[in-house]
Structure formats: structure tokens, C-alpha cells
Amino acid sequence: MCGITGFWNPQRNSERDLRSTLDRMLDVLDHRGPDERGSRLFIDQGLALGHTRLSIIGLDCGHQPISTDDGDYAVTVNGELYNYKRIRTQLACESLECNGKSDSSIALPLYLKYGLAMVEHLRGEFAIVLYDHREQRLILIRDRFGIKPLYYAAGDNGLVWGSEVKSILQHPDVPAKLCPKAAVHQMMQVMVPGSTAFEGVDALQPGHMLVAQLRDGRLEIDTQRWWDFTFPESHDPNPDPAEYVQGVQDRLIDAVATRLEADVPVGCYLSGGIDSCSILGLATTLMQSSVKAFTIAFDSDEYDESNIAKRMAERTGAEQELLRLTEKELYGPAFERATWHAERTFYNTLAVAKWHMSRRVRACNYKAVVTGEGSDELFGGYPFFKRDWLGREGEEAGVFAGAILAEEDQKHAAWQDLCGFTPSWLQPWMLVLQRCSPLLSSDLKDLLNEYDPIAEIADAIDPAAVRGRHRLDISQYTWSKTMLEGQILTWGGDRMDMANSMEARPAFLDHHLAEYATTIPPEVRIRDGVEKWVLREAMVNVLPRELYERKKFAFMAPPAHTDPVKRAAVQEMIDHWLTPERVAEVGFFDHSAVERFIHDAWRETDGTIARRNDILINHMLQLHMLHGQYVEGQPLPAVD
Incomplete structure (x- = not known):
């Protein structure tokens, strides 16, 4: 690396x-x-x-x-x-x-x-x-x-x-x-x-x-x-689920075994999800020895998975390194440093948490870990994939609302033409765009009169790869061509890991496994409403029962609106980066509108809107940080 x-x-x-x-x-x-x-x-x-x-x-x-x-x-x-x-x-x-x-x-x-x-x-x-x-x-x-x-x-x-x-x-x-x-x-x-x-x-x-x-x-x-994550135009109408379960198991074992090869020790990232737990379980068996597992813990029960991760570590005999993070670590100098490494904005401080985690990995003298990224993309793990195929019935948005799922259905002509529907993964971000539009400077408002960002994203998707495909295939493909690379593998992956000279190896994105996953019929990927069913069955003897039966959990850091200490930490960054002078220099926003927005945001009681406000504040802060760091050449602050 x-x-x-x-x-x-x-x-x-x-x-x-x-x-x-x-x-x-x-x-x-x-x-x-x-x-x-x-x-x-x-x-x-x-x-x-x-x-x-x-x-x-x-x-x-x-x-x-x-x-x-x-x-x-x-x-x-x-x-x-x-x-x-x-x-x-x-x-x-x-x-x-x-x-x-x-x-x-x-x-x-x-x-x-x-x-x-x-x-x-x-x-x-x-x-x-x-x-x-x-x-x-x-x-x-x-x-x-x-x-x-x-x-x-x-x-x-x-x-x-x-x-x-x-x-x-x-x-x-x-x-x-x-x-x-x-x-x-x-x-x-x-x-x-x-x-x-x-x-x-x-x-x-x-x-x-x-x-x-x-x-x-x-x-x-x-x-x-030279390669694409392409789904077939039709799937087996009478699939044998057991065949696909075995096919996933065989290829995942091979992918993990391949990524354990190195001339230095290799550890595992471990959250409480079935993806990283599957990786750790297989790695433990393949190495026939204790594996070092690295886990992030947050100070909010609604967002913390560390208890389940701890049980998985105990089950496998892994040596677990637990990193507890609060507002002191997620904001301030670490937030600025993560922004410099990301080279773009991020909506949630999970990026900062990942920066701290890679730092801990190196402090433990590890240079490489195997990770679980890519599983949701292959096997239909995100809630918006289910919504696109099965609709809203029985859905519990919870902390997904406002950040991952839209509370109201959105449509856009370019996406309706491209896919036959507007993918659910895009819809919350369409609402974020609507909410941020009044905050923009007159120049950017003029830009939006001529430039349609939603249509521009659609134009970058190959129509031949989506037309005639199943709705679940279309949803997985369009997400993978945009958010997987532009978000999960950048500020959620390589950029935060390599910031501290640490290599991450996402076993699920082995192309042998990925190419096989595209052939799995939708009703085997998501079966009886259970996301990633085929993976759960493939790993049934690896995962603890409670994890095997668990629904998708939001792996995000607690947003700022969730407690007053975090709000105060964000406000301190706002006071430094969003001054009238800085906002005018960057030229993207109207300072008066931003000031009113932030005043109202800290008083918002609707959880969905509050999460959306947090997203906008993070992005605004980071656009000004990027300008300061790269255009003005301001030095990075030290991190304790």
C-alpha cells in the first residue's frame, strides 16, 4: 500500500x-x-x-x-x-x-x-x-x-x-x-x-x-x-437457495484467506454488523490463532454497536482493541485533519472516528486490516434497497430517517427516464439539496437555474447497465457507481486509513465474489424481507444467533443534535470557520441565511429534520475548511 x-x-x-x-x-x-x-x-x-x-x-x-x-x-x-x-x-x-x-x-x-x-x-x-x-x-x-x-x-x-x-x-x-x-x-x-x-x-x-x-x-x-459491476438482464426463475448459499460461502472464504497474506501482522476491523463479524470469524479459523480486532465505541446507545462486537470477539477468542470516542475526539482539530485527508466534505463524523481508529491500529504496530465494506452493495443490505423493491410496508426508519431514508417519496425526471423510478438511496439527498438551496449565495443560486445536479448524476450512469434490470439490481448498481466509490471507499475507507499509514482490505469486494453476487436472484439476496439473507445463511455457523437474526444497524457516529456537549463543540467550529468574512471570501453561501439557519437548527425538535440540519452544517463547515487548507494554505492543527 x-x-x-x-x-x-x-x-x-x-x-x-x-x-x-x-x-x-x-x-x-x-x-x-x-x-x-x-x-x-x-x-x-x-x-x-x-x-x-x-x-x-x-x-x-x-x-x-x-x-x-x-x-x-x-x-x-x-x-x-x-x-x-x-x-x-x-x-x-x-x-x-x-x-x-x-x-x-x-x-x-x-x-x-x-x-x-x-x-x-x-x-x-x-x-x-x-x-x-x-x-x-x-x-x-x-x-x-x-x-x-x-x-x-x-x-x-x-x-x-x-x-x-x-x-x-x-x-x-x-x-x-x-x-x-x-x-x-x-x-x-x-x-x-x-x-x-x-x-x-x-x-x-x-x-x-x-x-x-x-x-x-x-x-x-x-x-x-475495462470492467463493470454488471447485473444480468434476467435471473433464474426457480433458484435453489442452497446453491447460492454455498457459492457465497466458498468465495468469501477464499477472499478472506487471500487478504490475510502479508509479511506483517493483519488484523480486522470489528463493528457489531454481520459483515465485519463474518470476516473476523473466518479469519480466526483460517489463521488458527488469535486475531487482533479493532472496534469503535460511541457515547450514545442509539449509535453504538460495541457490545455486540465484544461478544463476537469473545466468541472467536480475538484480542479486541476498543476505542471509545466522544465529542472531544470527533470535533475540533481531528475534524479539520480528517477533512484535509478526505479532500471533500462528509455528512457524518464517522470519518473522524475512522481516522482515530486507523491511528490506534498503527499505535498497536499493525499496518493492515481486513474489513467488511462492500457486503451491503453485493447482497442488498441497505434499507433503501428493500424499499425500492418491496416498498415501505413494515419499514422502521428510526435513525435512518433524514440521513439514509427520505420521509417523503421524491421523483426526478432524469432518473425516472433512466431507471423507471427514482432510487430511494438518492431521495434523502434530494431533500438535503432542497433544504440547502436557500442558504446559497446569489452566484450559486444563479448556477442552479442552469445546472441540475440530480440530472448530472443520472447522466453519468450507463443506461445499458440498468435498463431491463430488476429494481433491486438497478438500486444496487446506481448506489455502487456513486456512493460506494465517492463516499464509503474514500472518506469512509482509504483516505482515513491511509492518513495514518494503514492499509484496509475489503474482502467482500473481491471481484470473484462480486461477479458471482450479481447472478444471485433478488429473492435469495433479500428473502422474506430479510436483507442479506444469502450471506446470513452462508455464515450461520460463524455468527452468534443474536447477530444472525439482527436487522441492519446504522453504523454512524452520533450527530451533533443528540446532546448539548456535541452542539457546543460544533458551535465552536462554526464561530471560527463561518464568520462573515470567511463566508464572503469563499462565496458559496449567504451569511445572513446561514446564521438564521444555525440559530433555528439548534432548536429543532423533529429528529428527521435535526439530522438533516447536522448534515448541512458539517458540509458548510468543511467547504470553508477545504478553502482554508488548500486555497489559502493554512496549516493543520495538532491533534493530541
């Missing part, structure tokens, strides 16, 4: 400029790879490749960038390529040697053998940048679900890339400027796939590659999709 960055501008070939620029870009990625730093310059071509390394596999033999002996090919890899031993052996049989014994060493030989089709042979979570000097071609590759990040800025001055946007913004050709359209999307939580918070910087989408080809002294850039 590492950080990668670099740039290619054929018009600039000063070694001093190349090296000094690359060093600045690498400096801000030290947290992703504190163990080692490497670079490779192609001076005449104006190309620089940089790498910061977190050593997990091949501790003494994984230096990057990796080059061929003739120097014509070079590659940097961020992530894990799990099938590397088998591939390395196969390549050796064909006299294609790997330069080194780390998992990343298979990338160049695979390219030499298969060209761009090398991606079909990769298993794991990865971002790869490969330069082919003979063909004057640069290739950026991102894994199937976007577990590992990869961003780029392309223009007349060439191409700049990085594992995080902050490294790209260190390049002199990429000014730091927040994008007004992206600000609107962040306020409503849902980004357009492929976009970022910053003007001129894009995200390489999951399952895509970018190819930059040098022709006549200029770069021609093309992106193409």
Missing part, C-alpha cells in the same frame, strides 16, 4: 524542475508511504514517476518505481495484487522474469505479455501508473470498485496524477480552486462520478484506464472502461 504521483509535460525537460516539482508532490503523500520513497525521471520526455511506500509484502525487495533492465518500461503501484505468486510462477515458466519479489513486480511482465489486457489478470485493490517508453505511452489503471484512489489533471500543459488530489495541487500548472458545481454536490452528499471538489482535477473512475499517447509533441488522452 503506497502513494503514487507524477506528471508528463513533453515541453518541460529540466532535470532540476522535474525533481523539485516531484519532491513537493511526494512530500504531501508521506502519510501513505513512510517506509521508503522512490522516483524515476525520463528527462528528455518531461516525465516523472514518484512513489512513497508502505511495506507490507516483500519488505526488503519492493522498491518502486520498478523498471525493466533496459529502462524502457517503468511502473508504480498502489495497493495489493493478491495472485502474484501464481502469476510470477507462470511468467517464469515463459521466461518472463519479475524484477523483485513483491506483489507489484508482476505488473510489468504482465504488460509485456498482454499489453492493456493485463488488467484482466489482476486480482485485488490497486492503482497503477505504467510508462512504455518504446510506444511513448502512459497508462493509468484503477481497480474494479475504486478501492484505491487515483486522480488526474489533464490540459495543454500535459498530465498530472496522484493517489490524492493534494499531490496534484503541488504541481505549478494546477492551481487550487474549489469548484462551485462540486460544492453543490457536496452539500447534497452525492458527487458526480469522476468529479472532485477541485476545478480541473478528475477522478479516474473505477474499472477504467486512461491512456496518454505522445504524438507530434502533444499528449492525446483517452479513457476507457
Whole structure:
């Protein structure tokens, strides 16, 4: 697990400029790879490749960038390529040697053998940048679900890339400027796939590659999709549930076993949900020894799962590390630092909690954990998936209302045309957009007269992947193409984990398991109203009975409105970041409207509206933090 960055501008070939620029870009990625730093310059071509390394596999033999002996090919890899031993052996049989014994060493030989089709042979979570000097071609590759990040800025001055946007913004050709359209999307939580918070910087989408080809002294850039999370147009009308239960069990065991391989100890994240508990149960059996489990505990019974996590740890004999968090840890300096790492806003302080957890993991001398992300996406685990297929009957919104479920049905023409319905996962964010609109500055209100953010998100979805599909399939697909990558795997995953040099390995997002999950009929994924039924049955002998029978729980941190101490902590941040001067400087909001909104928000008694208010306050605060941190260059505060 590492950080990668670099740039290619054929018009600039000063070694001093190349090296000094690359060093600045690498400096801000030290947290992703504190163990080692490497670079490779192609001076005449104006190309620089940089790498910061977190050593997990091949501790003494994984230096990057990796080059061929003739120097014509070079590659940097961020992530894990799990099938590397088998591939390395196969390549050796064909006299294609790997330069080194780390998992990343298979990338160049695979390219030499298969060209761009090398991606079909990769298993794991990865971002790869490969330069082919003979063909004057640069290739950026991102894994199937976007577990590992990869961003780029392309223009007349060439191409700049990085594992995080902050490294790209260190390049002199990429000014730091927040994008007004992206600000609107962040306020409503849902980004357009492929976009970022910053003007001129894009995200390489999951399952895509970018190819930059040098022709006549200029770069021609093309992106193409090489994999998608695709559901079939029809399912088995008479499914045998037992067959699918066994199929899930076999593939999940293999996925967990694969992700336990490392040259350092591997632990597990453990909440009270069936996903992480399943991972811990399988890991314990596979390792035949005690596993280190890391759990977050909150100071609110309504949001805390730690008691169930504790029982799972006791059942498996895991050594549990319990981290209790209050408002002191969730707001203030840690909130600001998490925002800097996220590079976008987040609606709930779960991101801050995850930052603290990865910090604790490293303090315990662990560099890697296996996690449960992706299970809900594969097996229909979220309540909005059930609503889209089965409706509202028997539904208990509880703490989901206002944040995950809309209390009133919403429709949008673009989504009705695309899907035949407006997915329930999007509807609460449509209500958030409605609530934030009166707070916007006149410039952003004018923007919304011409720009429809809801339609823009719909336009980014491939119609061929949803038309003719089952409603549950459509709901799972559209969520996975937007919120899985843009939220769960960024500020809920990689960015908070790697902030403290810690690698997370989401076993459910193994593509062998994911591709199989798309074939499971809806009535086996959700059976008799029970979400993730097929997974529960596959793990029935792994999970405690109470967890096997438990409904989906909201894994969120307690919002600020839930107690006066948290409100006071948020108000302190408001007093610093949302002053009339700062609000005017950023230009996204009307300060008078914001002031009235916050005054009323602290007096709101309706829980659904109060949760929505908390979301808006978090987003407003963070947009101003991002401006301060990235545009103004304010230093980050220290965290005790």
C-alpha cells in the first residue's frame, strides 16, 4: 500500500524542475508511504514517476518505481495484487522474469505479455501508473470498485496524477480552486462520478484506464472502461437457495484467506454488523490463532454497536482493541485533519472516528486490516434497497430517517427516464439539496437555474447497465457507481486509513465474489424481507444467533443534535470557520441565511429534520475548511 504521483509535460525537460516539482508532490503523500520513497525521471520526455511506500509484502525487495533492465518500461503501484505468486510462477515458466519479489513486480511482465489486457489478470485493490517508453505511452489503471484512489489533471500543459488530489495541487500548472458545481454536490452528499471538489482535477473512475499517447509533441488522452459491476438482464426463475448459499460461502472464504497474506501482522476491523463479524470469524479459523480486532465505541446507545462486537470477539477468542470516542475526539482539530485527508466534505463524523481508529491500529504496530465494506452493495443490505423493491410496508426508519431514508417519496425526471423510478438511496439527498438551496449565495443560486445536479448524476450512469434490470439490481448498481466509490471507499475507507499509514482490505469486494453476487436472484439476496439473507445463511455457523437474526444497524457516529456537549463543540467550529468574512471570501453561501439557519437548527425538535440540519452544517463547515487548507494554505492543527 503506497502513494503514487507524477506528471508528463513533453515541453518541460529540466532535470532540476522535474525533481523539485516531484519532491513537493511526494512530500504531501508521506502519510501513505513512510517506509521508503522512490522516483524515476525520463528527462528528455518531461516525465516523472514518484512513489512513497508502505511495506507490507516483500519488505526488503519492493522498491518502486520498478523498471525493466533496459529502462524502457517503468511502473508504480498502489495497493495489493493478491495472485502474484501464481502469476510470477507462470511468467517464469515463459521466461518472463519479475524484477523483485513483491506483489507489484508482476505488473510489468504482465504488460509485456498482454499489453492493456493485463488488467484482466489482476486480482485485488490497486492503482497503477505504467510508462512504455518504446510506444511513448502512459497508462493509468484503477481497480474494479475504486478501492484505491487515483486522480488526474489533464490540459495543454500535459498530465498530472496522484493517489490524492493534494499531490496534484503541488504541481505549478494546477492551481487550487474549489469548484462551485462540486460544492453543490457536496452539500447534497452525492458527487458526480469522476468529479472532485477541485476545478480541473478528475477522478479516474473505477474499472477504467486512461491512456496518454505522445504524438507530434502533444499528449492525446483517452479513457476507457475495462470492467463493470454488471447485473444480468434476467435471473433464474426457480433458484435453489442452497446453491447460492454455498457459492457465497466458498468465495468469501477464499477472499478472506487471500487478504490475510502479508509479511506483517493483519488484523480486522470489528463493528457489531454481520459483515465485519463474518470476516473476523473466518479469519480466526483460517489463521488458527488469535486475531487482533479493532472496534469503535460511541457515547450514545442509539449509535453504538460495541457490545455486540465484544461478544463476537469473545466468541472467536480475538484480542479486541476498543476505542471509545466522544465529542472531544470527533470535533475540533481531528475534524479539520480528517477533512484535509478526505479532500471533500462528509455528512457524518464517522470519518473522524475512522481516522482515530486507523491511528490506534498503527499505535498497536499493525499496518493492515481486513474489513467488511462492500457486503451491503453485493447482497442488498441497505434499507433503501428493500424499499425500492418491496416498498415501505413494515419499514422502521428510526435513525435512518433524514440521513439514509427520505420521509417523503421524491421523483426526478432524469432518473425516472433512466431507471423507471427514482432510487430511494438518492431521495434523502434530494431533500438535503432542497433544504440547502436557500442558504446559497446569489452566484450559486444563479448556477442552479442552469445546472441540475440530480440530472448530472443520472447522466453519468450507463443506461445499458440498468435498463431491463430488476429494481433491486438497478438500486444496487446506481448506489455502487456513486456512493460506494465517492463516499464509503474514500472518506469512509482509504483516505482515513491511509492518513495514518494503514492499509484496509475489503474482502467482500473481491471481484470473484462480486461477479458471482450479481447472478444471485433478488429473492435469495433479500428473502422474506430479510436483507442479506444469502450471506446470513452462508455464515450461520460463524455468527452468534443474536447477530444472525439482527436487522441492519446504522453504523454512524452520533450527530451533533443528540446532546448539548456535541452542539457546543460544533458551535465552536462554526464561530471560527463561518464568520462573515470567511463566508464572503469563499462565496458559496449567504451569511445572513446561514446564521438564521444555525440559530433555528439548534432548536429543532423533529429528529428527521435535526439530522438533516447536522448534515448541512458539517458540509458548510468543511467547504470553508477545504478553502482554508488548500486555497489559502493554512496549516493543520495538532491533534493530541
